[in-house]
Amino acid sequence: MTVNPVAFYVIAVLVVATAIAVVAVPNIIHAAVALIACFFMVAALYLAIGADFLAATQLLIYAGAIPVLIIFAVMLTRGSMRREGNSWVRWWPLALLVTMGLGAVLLGVFAVSHDRWHRGTYPQRLLDDGTTRTIGDALLNRYALPFEVASALLLVALVGAVLLARRDESEAVLERSEEERRQREERVRHRREERDRARRARLRDGVSTPDEST
Amino acid sequence: MLLATQNLQFPPTRDLIGLLPELILSGAFVILLMLDLVTPPSRRSLLAAVSLVALAAAMGAVVWGWFDADHARTIYAGSFAYDRFGRFVDGIVIASAALTVAISPDYLNRRGLHFGEYYALILAATVGMMLLAGAASLIVIFLGIELLSISLYILSGFAHTETRSQEAALKYLLLGGFASGILLYGMALIYGATGHTQLTLIKQSLAGSSGTDPLFLVGVGLLFVGFAFKVSAAPFHWWTPDVYQGAPTSVTTFMSVATKVAAFASLIRVFTYTFADSTDKWTGIVAFVAIISMVVGNVAALTQTSLKRMLAYSGIAQAGYILIGVAVSPDPLGTVGSLYYLAAYAATNLGAFAVITVLAGRGEDLDSYDGIRGLAYRRPYTAAAMAFFLFSLGGFPPTAGFFAKFLVFSAAIHAHAVYLALWGIGTSVISIFYYLRVGLLMYTRPKEGEETYPWARTSLAGGGVLAASAAGTLVLGILVFLIYTAAVSAQHGVLPVPQQLA
Numbered sequence: 001m002t003v004n005p006v007a008f009y010v011i012a013v014l015v016v017a018t019a020i021a022v023v024a025v026p027n028i029i030h031a032a033v034a035l036i037a038c039f040f041m042v043a044a045l046y047l048a049i050g051a052d053f054l055a056a057t058q059l060l061i062y063a064g065a066i067p068v069l070i071i072f073a074v075m076l077t078r079g080s081m082r083r084e085g086n087s088w089v090r091w092w093p094l095a096l097l098v099t100m101g102l103g104a105v106l107l108g109v110f111a112v113s114h115d116r117w118h119r120g121t122y123p124q125r126l127l128d129d130g131t132t133r134t135i136g137d138a139l140l141n142r143y144a145l146p147f148e149v150a151s152a153l154l155l156v157a158l159v160g161a162v163l164l165a166r167r168d169e170s171e172a173v174l175e176r177s178e179e180e181r182r183q184r185e186e187r188v189r190h191r192r193e194e195r196d197r198a199r200r201a202r203l204r205d206g207v208s209t210p211d212e213s214t
Numbered sequence: 215m216l217l218a219t220q221n222l223q224f225p226p227t228r229d230l231i232g233l234l235p236e237l238i239l240s241g242a243f244v245i246l247l248m249l250d251l252v253t254p255p256s257r258r259s260l261l262a263a264v265s266l267v268a269l270a271a272a273m274g275a276v277v278w279g280w281f282d283a284d285h286a287r288t289i290y291a292g293s294f295a296y297d298r299f300g301r302f303v304d305g306i307v308i309a310s311a312a313l314t315v316a317i318s319p320d321y322l323n324r325r326g327l328h329f330g331e332y333y334a335l336i337l338a339a340t341v342g343m344m345l346l347a348g349a350a351s352l353i354v355i356f357l358g359i360e361l362l363s364i365s366l367y368i369l370s371g372f373a374h375t376e377t378r379s380q381e382a383a384l385k386y387l388l389l390g391g392f393a394s395g396i397l398l399y400g401m402a403l404i405y406g407a408t409g410h411t412q413l414t415l416i417k418q419s420l421a422g423s424s425g426t427d428p429l430f431l432v433g434v435g436l437l438f439v440g441f442a443f444k445v446s447a448a449p450f451h452w453w454t455p456d457v458y459q460g461a462p463t464s465v466t467t468f469m470s471v472a473t474k475v476a477a478f479a480s481l482i483r484v485f486t487y488t489f490a491d492s493t494d495k496w497t498g499i500v501a502f503v504a505i506i507s508m509v510v511g512n513v514a515a516l517t518q519t520s521l522k523r524m525l526a527y528s529g530i531a532q533a534g535y536i537l538i539g540v541a542v543s544p545d546p547l548g549t550v551g552s553l554y555y556l557a558a559y560a561a562t563n564l565g566a567f568a569v570i571t572v573l574a575g576r577g578e579d580l581d582s583y584d585g586i587r588g589l590a591y592r593r594p595y596t597a598a599a600m601a602f603f604l605f606s607l608g609g610f611p612p613t614a615g616f617f618a619k620f621l622v623f624s625a626a627i628h629a630h631a632v633y634l635a636l637w638g639i640g641t642s643v644i645s646i647f648y649y650l651r652v653g654l655l656m657y658t659r660p661k662e663g664e665e666t667y668p669w670a671r672t673s674l675a676g677g678g679v680l681a682a683s684a685a686g687t688l689v690l691g692i693l694v695f696l697i698y699t700a701a702v703s704a705q706h707g708v709l710p711v712p713q714q715l716a
Contacts, residue, residue, distance in 0.1 A: 029521065075622040109403070118406060118409030143293070145290035146293060146353040149345060156338045159334065164372065
């Protein structure tokens with residue numbers, strides 16, 4: 001199976017252009033819209049290489065669900081997210097230099113070894129059965145362990161997100177313990193003052209007693 | 215390639231049995247989440263007890279697996295190595311998790327951070343570490359690292375109202391994500407160069423080549439950077455002091471020990487055993503990073519005034535010593551030395567952090583050097599335990615640290631890398647200074663009327679953990695052959711199969 005080079009380059013340029021738009025536009029909602037476009041283009045790229053199942057899930061999950069989630073997150077946290085700060089940090093020339101250096105090395109590697117990449121051929125079964133069936137088979141057999149671990153990973157991430165977002169209870173607990181600590185310190189100070197007063201009184205009495213005796 | 219798997223029956227029972235410890239802990243993870251919902255906040259110590267039972271069961275499964283994995287094999291179509299090497303590391307990780315869980319309820323109660331999810335997340339991180347230790351495929355390595363990292367990001371940031379904890383979590387998340395990206399890039403290049411994700415197949419496909427493919431070499435470099443970040447080796451260590459200091463101390467205890475052990479296990483499996491045919495291409499870089507870590511860690515630790523930061527820099531230096539065992543590949547003594555060092559480091563460092571955790575009071579977290587001034591006159595046993603751990607970290611006999619350093623340095627000499635041993639010995643001498651400084655502070659008599667840190671009372675569990683760590687440190691320092699023979703056996707059984715050396 002070969003990819004039409006014209007189709008590939010048109011899609012590739014659009015993918016990169018929309019990806020740049022995501023990080024370059026100042027308004028976060030516009031960035032989210034650009035992200036949807038970018039995900040669409042990636043789906044087109046998958047279609048171009050005959051990965052129909054991947055293209056469909058890409059559309060459903062990345063172009064469909066995730067931008068909705070992002071936009072919801074932006075809307076619900078408007079107060080903290082709307083501030084359009086200056087995203088240029090002081091060290092940006094250094095960051096640019098490092099990134100360009102790393103990019104140059106990686107591009108250089110591709111240039112030197114572009115003919116050494118392992119190229120798989122499409123197995124006949126992939127063409128006969130389609131990608132959905134083949135992927136299902138791979139996920140439940142050869143890649144069963146990574147598949148299961150990925151589900152555990154997502155569960156942990158979910159639990160963590162809830163734990164970090166659920167501030168009410170935790171803050172109440174912390175405030176309660178803080179309050180207890182304050183009360184305890186208050187009690188200790190009170191007791192100490194009491195003791196001091198008693199000692200002063202005793203001292204006064206003690207001083208006065210010998211006076212009387214003489 | 216995909217077609218070959220069609221006749222595979224899923225899941226073969228023997229594969230499931232090979233994952234028994236991980237399955238037990240994953241099950242306990244889910245049970246703990248459910249149990250948390252019906253447990254009143256004041257009874258959350260019950261969750262710690264359940265976690266301990268699960269960890270004990272998993273430990274039993276690991277010990278059984280040690281004998282069962284006599285003949286090493288890969289399971290799940292080459293994704294996971296069922297070998298003694300993995301079981302050895304699993305044992306250390308589970309023991310660290312159990313000791314951490316045992317000191318946690320008291321500490322978390324005092325700090326007002328006792329959330330039920332804490333125990334579930336510790337178990338999830340443990341599963342991630344065990345998967346990482348046994349992973350025989352690049353995909354499982356990545357997923358294992360992510361599972362343990364995500365759990366630890368959350369754990370280091372779950373003290374909501376402490377800015378430092380939040381900062382630690384955010385730093386860890388951003389830098390960790392960056393490192394994961396680099397690691398993944400390296401894996402992609404290696405996949406591109408060899409056409410495989412399974413380590414045994416990668417090793418096979420490398421056997422014929424000279425190992426000079428730039429695609430492969432850059433992949434190896436990026437992979438090493440990713441691993442070096444996880445084991446906090448210099449110059450990829452910048453996150454370590456901030457995260458160790460900011461995270462709740464019980465989390466730091468677990469993170470500093472278990473993460474390093476698991477990540478080193480995977481590093482050794484991938485580099486020393488999978489890239490075994492091209493050791494001359496990458497051992498130079500590993501040796502360089504080892505030296506940088508030893509120097510940076512020990513020199514930076516000298517100027518610290520925070521206990522957690524000092525132990526963090528000390529951990530960076532220890533990573534350097536352990537890396538010596540990787541830098542002398544393919545010498546099998548290097549792996550044995552590293553494994554022994556990991557066990558010794560786990561017992562000692564866990565003990566040192568456990569002391570800080572156990573002593574931390576309700577107010578300010580115990581962190582500054584001033585906080586332990588005069589400890590020996592109020593808590594003589596705890597101070598003695600801390601002094602013992604510091605001696606071990608400094609490498610004095612008859613502690614675990616001495617034999618660990620001895621084995622690693624002698625491996626370097628055996629492999630004709632005397633300069634590594636010299637760097638190691640030189641930097642160890644520097645390290646004695648800052649360990650002794652802390653030790654002397656504990657034995658400085660506080661002046662009359664001087665306020666000392668309000669140390670918490672040591673509970674039975676806390677005392678038990680300190681005693682267990684001290685016992686481990688002592689056993690590793692005296693009954694050397696016990697763990698040494700186990701480490702040798704682990705090295706013999708490691709997958710991908712090591713070359714037979716003359």
